[in-house]
Amino acid sequence: MNCAGKTIFSFLMLVAPSVVFGDSCASPQVKPSIYTTTEASSSTDTVFIVQFSLTCKGGPSDLTLYADVNGKTVAVTRNDDNVKFPFQVSFSDENKNLPSGTYEVKFYDEDGFANLRKAQRSGESSSSVKSLFSIEVNHPGVWKGPFVSSELVATLVALLVFFSAYTARNSLQSS
Amino acid sequence: MKIISVLLVLVASCLSGYMADDEGEPRLLASKNILNQYLVENKDLTVEYKIFNIGGSAAQNVRLEDAGFPEADFQLVAGNVQATWERIAPNTNVSHSVIVRPVSSGYYNFTAAEISYSAGADAKKRQVGYTSSPGEGGIVNFKEFNRRFSPHVVDWCVFAIMTLPSLGIPFLLWWSSKSKYDSKPKRS
Numbered sequence: 001m002n003c004a005g006k007t008i009f010s011f012l013m014l015v016a017p018s019v020v021f022g023d024s025c026a027s028p029q030v031k032p033s034i035y036t037t038t039e040a041s042s043s044t045d046t047v048f049i050v051q052f053s054l055t056c057k058g059g060p061s062d063l064t065l066y067a068d069v070n071g072k073t074v075a076v077t078r079n080d081d082n083v084k085f086p087f088q089v090s091f092s093d094e095n096k097n098l099p100s101g102t103y104e105v106k107f108y109d110e111d112g113f114a115n116l117r118k119a120q121r122s123g124e125s126s127s128s129v130k131s132l133f134s135i136e137v138n139h140p141g142v143w144k145g146p147f148v149s150s151e152l153v154a155t156l157v158a159l160l161v162f163f164s165a166y167t168a169r170n171s172l173q174s175s
Numbered sequence: 176m177k178i179i180s181v182l183l184v185l186v187a188s189c190l191s192g193y194m195a196d197d198e199g200e201p202r203l204l205a206s207k208n209i210l211n212q213y214l215v216e217n218k219d220l221t222v223e224y225k226i227f228n229i230g231g232s233a234a235q236n237v238r239l240e241d242a243g244f245p246e247a248d249f250q251l252v253a254g255n256v257q258a259t260w261e262r263i264a265p266n267t268n269v270s271h272s273v274i275v276r277p278v279s280s281g282y283y284n285f286t287a288a289e290i291s292y293s294a295g296a297d298a299k300k301r302q303v304g305y306t307s308s309p310g311e312g313g314i315v316n317f318k319e320f321n322r323r324f325s326p327h328v329v330d331w332c333v334f335a336i337m338t339l340p341s342l343g344i345p346f347l348l349w350w351s352s353k354s355k356y357d358s359k360p361k362r363s
Contacts, residue, residue, distance in 0.1 A: 037219075044210050047221055049273075075260050078259050090223075097179050100338070150328055154335075
């Protein structure tokens, strides 16, 4: 009986890792759709929304995923009603903390996320942890309105015209 | 108009009616905020949900659903109005954002979103609660908004053209006489 127990245990020890790895997504195919805040009037904070669909080769695609951008990790949400882009992850921060540029959002499954947390806790660089896939977010920056208001430009032009006319008249009268 | 609602309404476990030993129970606080400075017709409206778990254990299978943006009044630009998290660990928070576009102008009452979750092992009984509601907000007409905030470049150009005759005609007269006299050699 004891022997049987050991056999089952060793069998499980052999099989379990492959089950765990089988859970992960092999050669993931990702279709993203990205939104970033572009106008300050539509949001006081900068918001990134990354939606994507995920198909895995020979594996389940209903994974629990985590995303990492700039060292901040967030859980990925699911909505199976949205057939096109069921996964969504959103980030928000003040405008100055998310300037324009390209951001890389890395995605991890549960094992990868655990490794990432472990690496972060021990102070190692998180780049050593391999992510499942990543999506690049190109943020063009937030438009806060024109640098110079049109009224100012109009006033300057009017002053310029007046000044040139005035100097022209002065030069006529003096000659 | 800036709408940032007063924080945090829901204490989901209040719904179960007793304030028992909460040490091991997940407790969620959820807020719904509209981040816009101005709500404008046909322009993006950013809605942010934040969920905090202040309880002692993880909330499982958390589901957020907002029925406050009907298709007749809003067009969904980005994000899902329904989201699920497998678990929210204690003392952590998650956030979720949705971008919608109001189809028409006028006053609109932004209501609370519904949130439900199951508390750990007792997965059959789901707790239901609500986020805070941002309240009523006025959605400005797109033309009205442009009249107040657009740079009016076209208007200024029209103004410049309209002032051109009164400046340009005397200038041309002067210029023609000047060039007439300037071109002649000076007689001494």
